[in-house]
Every structure is written in C-alpha cells, then in structure tokens.
Amino acid sequence: MRSIVRIVVLGATAVVSIAHAEEDWLRRTPSAKETATIVSCLESALGADKQLACINLVARPCRGTQDGATTLGAGVCIDREVQIWDTLLNQNYRRLMAVLNDEGKNDLKTTQQTWLRFRNQACHWPYPAYQGGTFAGTLSGECFMTKTAIRTIDLVEMLDYLPR
CATH class of the missing domain: 1.20.5 (Single alpha-helices involved in coiled-coils or other helix-helix interfaces)
Incomplete structure (x- = not known):
C-alpha cells in the first residue's frame, strides 16, 4: 500500500x-539573448529594406519548438517578439522626441497616436473573419508583431537621417 x-x-x-x-x-x-538577436540584426543591416529581415527572428524558431507548435504556444512565441519590438519602438520614439524641436515633437506625437489606432484596427481583422476561432489570435499577433517592427524600423530610419 x-x-x-x-x-x-x-x-x-x-x-x-x-x-x-x-x-x-x-x-x-x-530573454536577453532573444532581444540581442533582434538588436544585433538591426544594427548590422544597413537600410530599412534589409532590416525587414529582422522580423520574426525570435517568433519563428520558437514556433518550431514543441512548446511553440500549438496555437497557444505560437501566441506566446509571437508575444515574446512583440514585447521586444514594442520596447525598441518606445526607446526609439523617446530618442527621436529628444532631438526634435517643439513642432517636430507635436507632429511625431500626433503621427504616433494615429499609427497606434491604425495598427490596432488593422490587426483586429482576424477576429470577425474567423468568428472566434483560435487561429484569429495567431494572425492578429503576427500582424501586431510585423506592424510594430516596421514602425520601429521607420523610427530608426528617421533618427539616422537627422543631422547630428
């Protein structure tokens, strides 16, 4: 017994x-390594067109693991990369705000608020299309990741073109 x-x-x-x-x-x-993967890619890629290849560098390999192979797991993998891009977006937004004059700051703030509304609306489309199916979350997350990454790359490019 x-x-x-x-x-x-x-x-x-x-x-x-x-x-x-x-x-x-x-x-x-x-992880620090996952963040460094994207940051290193951005730093080594010259030009926005090459920086686009930095998107999905964390989510794709994560989704190839046993944990990331499920719908829930894929969402976690995508969210991890979204967190990285969102942090980089905010860092570069603050860097850009620090070097702009008042008019530039107002324009950037208005543009960023408009972009946030656009991204949120644009990435909502899978929910009504898939009528509550679990794949909607994955598609929405991929959209959110890609659009956040592209906006981050745009801000980096703006910083690169400003006179120092």
Missing part, C-alpha cells in the same frame, strides 16, 4: 512540475 501511495504522490508531483514548467514557459518574457 505504501508503494502505491508513493507512486501516486510521485506521479502527482511530476504532473505539478510539468504544469509549473509549462506555466513558466507561457509567462516568460523575452
């Missing part, structure tokens, strides 16, 4: 450990 209890306890412990590991994976923020 003791061995059956022990097997049940060990089995339950294993299930809880797997559940916690999966839960940790689902909540994971981008």
